[in-house]
Amino acid sequence: MVATVSTVAYLGLEARAVEVQVQLSPGLPKFLIVGLPDKAVAESRERVRAALTAIGLALPPKRITVNLSPADLPKEGSHFDLPIALALLAALGAADPETLSHYVAVGELKLDGRIAPSPGVLLAALHASQEEKGLICPQAQGSEAAWAGDLELLAAPDLLALLSHLRGSSRLRPPEPGEAEPVGRGPDLRQVKGQEVAKRALEIAAAGGHNLLMSGPPGAGKSLLASCLPGILPPLSPAEALEVSMVASVAGELEGGRMTRRRPFRAPHHSASMPALVGGGLRVRPGEISLAHLGVLFLDELPEFQRAVLDSLRQPLETGSVTVARANTHVTFPARVQLVAAMNPCRCGHLGDAALACSRAPRCAVDYQARLSGPLLDRVDLHVEVAGVSAADLTLPPPAEGSAAVAARVAAARRVQGERYQGCGVRTNAExxxxxxxxxxxxxxxxxxxxxxxxxxxxxxxxxxxxxxxxxxxxxxxxxxxxxxxxxxxxxxxxxxxxxxx
The missing domain is CATH 1.10.8 (Helicase, Ruva Protein; domain 3)
Incomplete structure (x- = not known):
């Protein structure tokens, strides 16, 4: 007999259907998992064995073969634990195969039988909804899966509770969608003294989704200006919030199923590697540019990043997506970001200041700025020189206009663009x-x-x-x-x- 349970494999923001097939056959006791499993999937047999033992079931002295079909699709992640365990229970007669055929299952198993969270549950829920099936997932991620809409959800804390529900002896409580996080404002433009040109450029960048580069001496307020940008951007629409949450779900960063209408703001350190910034790694994960999708990617101390890492951003900034190529597969993540960068004019940061300039000027500035390639700078729409702030500027009263007034103008401009580009697949002028x-x-x-x-x-x-x-x-x-x-x-x-x- 072959027992089958449906699950998914993640390729970027796509959930591919996978069948977990389990066969018990005569022979020497052995537990095999085939179908291009990675290390985490191959180790599932030990977690499954221990979890079944924890609920009082022992594996029979037979040859157990687990096939993950289609066999040529790479399988990565610990979320295959639960479907393997359920298919094995069906093969043993401890669960009804017909009942399980109406569900997609994802989740990691702990050695004591508890079902632990795993990345990508929101994508699995959307896939299950499209297939007109229910979803079996960890209890901790039930509120995340509930955002997928109208589908039957079994969010179980452990294997024993799940089996009791499937047998009808007890019922699992249907989860509710997680609470939407309030749209916070963050730093206000009232905190910025002077810098009227930079604030105007920030407003234009927010209104049209343009890339912005600020250059100026240390302490001029470049980082503060960048941190004020999310407060003047319009909140995410429901469709955009779901899109952003899908990326966060794949990355395992959607905690408690809480979706947000606030646009992402990512500020990686300049020591970030290429996989960290654009995506990749042993298990392909979205990078910072994808985690900032539909939001802001802030790169402070821009020339301090490795040049190859910065140049890897050129294509995503142009196309709005990033493709990570592997020998056996290609994974694509969305990357429609607004790049905001800050830099000093030279390494010491005081070019043009006669009292503080270093003895290597202007060569110091030439060498420092040469770390940035021309093609990358050509993709930046707004270049702004941010002058240093004097002591007299700091004693001035706060500006009369804050983020709220600027946000209202930005929202009005975005509404005009939304009407202009309706049906064109374009959100802003920058696209x-x-x-x-x-x-x-x-x-x-x-x-x-x-x-x-x-x-x-x-x-x-x-x-x-x-x-x-x-x-x-x-x-x-x-x-x-x-x-x-x-x-x-x-x-x-x-x-x-x-x-x-x-």
């Missing part, structure tokens, strides 16, 4: 391209003349040219203008990095 960009953001005649003259004088690349148009469109949206004009183009050009002259 518009090709014919769509030409249709919605072509400047008027004075604006076109200024743009053509500036493109030649500043030696803009084709990418830089179009990014100026996108920023100009956002400036026009903030001003409530229907068409991009010369003044909007002029402001967009003022934030553009000029190519060095040979």
């Amino acid at each position: 518009a391209d090709g014919e769509l960009l030409e249709r919605v953001a072509t400047p008027d005649e004075p604006g076109r003349r200024l743009l053509a003259e500036a493109a030649a004088a500043m030696r803009l690349s084709a990418r830089g040219f179009h990014r100026v148009i996108r920023v100009a469109r956002t400036v026009a949206d903030l001003a409530g203008a229907g068409q991009v004009g010369r003044i909007h183009v002029a402001e967009a050009l003022s934030y553009r990095r000029q190519a060095p002259v040979n």
